[in-house]
Amino acid sequence: MxxxxxxxxxxxxxxxxxxxxxxxxxxxxxxxxxxxxxxxxxxxxxxxxxxxxxxxxxxxxxxxxxxxSYTRLIKVSDHTGSKEDEINKILELLSSRNMNDIRKARLIIKEVFKQD
The missing domain is CATH 1.10.260.40 (lambda repressor-like DNA-binding domains)
Structure with a gap:
C-alpha cells in the first residue's frame, strides 16, 4: 500500500x-x-x-x-522519474497559489502550447 x-x-x-x-x-x-x-x-x-x-x-x-486540498502526484507511464518530477514541481508551485493565479498560469500554458 x-x-x-x-x-x-x-x-x-x-x-x-x-x-x-x-x-x-x-x-x-x-x-x-x-x-x-x-x-x-x-x-x-x-x-x-x-x-x-x-x-x-x-x-x-x-x-x-x-x-x-493538495495536488495529487501524477504517475507518468514511462516511470523514469524526470517527467514526473518536473510535473510535480509545477503542481507544487501552483498548489500554493490562489485560483486567479492558477487560471492565469493555465492561460499562459495554453498560449505557449496553443492548446484549447
Missing part, C-alpha cells in the same frame, strides 16, 4: 503550519499533541486518525477538507 496520502497530507499540514508562523511545538500545544507527533505526521511516519486530523485543522484555524 502506498503512503502517498500520508506524504501529501503531512506536507499540507507543514505548509499551513509554516504559513501561520507556528513551530511544530506550538502547533502541538494548540492541538493537544506532542511536537514529535506533529513531526511524525509531517514526515508521513504516522497514520493519523480523522479525529486527530480534525484537532490539527482546528489548531491551524482551517477546515479539515483544506488538509486534503
Amino acid at each position: 502506498s503512503n502517498n496520502i500520508l506524504k501529501l497530507v503531512g506536507s499540507k499540514i507543514r505548509d499551513l503550519r509554516k504559513e501561520k508562523g507556528l513551530s511544530q511545538e506550538q502547533l502541538g500545544e494548540i492541538a493537544g499533541f506532542h511536537f514529535s507527533y506533529i513531526g511524525g505526521i509531517e514526515r508521513a511516519e504516522k497514520n493519523i486518525s480523522l479525529l486527530n486530523l480534525a484537532k490539527i485543522a482546528d489548531a491551524l484555524d482551517t477546515e479539515i477538507y483544506e488538509l486534503f
Whole structure:
C-alpha cells in the first residue's frame, strides 16, 4: 500500500503550519499533541486518525477538507522519474497559489502550447 496520502497530507499540514508562523511545538500545544507527533505526521511516519486530523485543522484555524486540498502526484507511464518530477514541481508551485493565479498560469500554458 502506498503512503502517498500520508506524504501529501503531512506536507499540507507543514505548509499551513509554516504559513501561520507556528513551530511544530506550538502547533502541538494548540492541538493537544506532542511536537514529535506533529513531526511524525509531517514526515508521513504516522497514520493519523480523522479525529486527530480534525484537532490539527482546528489548531491551524482551517477546515479539515483544506488538509486534503493538495495536488495529487501524477504517475507518468514511462516511470523514469524526470517527467514526473518536473510535473510535480509545477503542481507544487501552483498548489500554493490562489485560483486567479492558477487560471492565469493555465492561460499562459495554453498560449505557449496553443492548446484549447
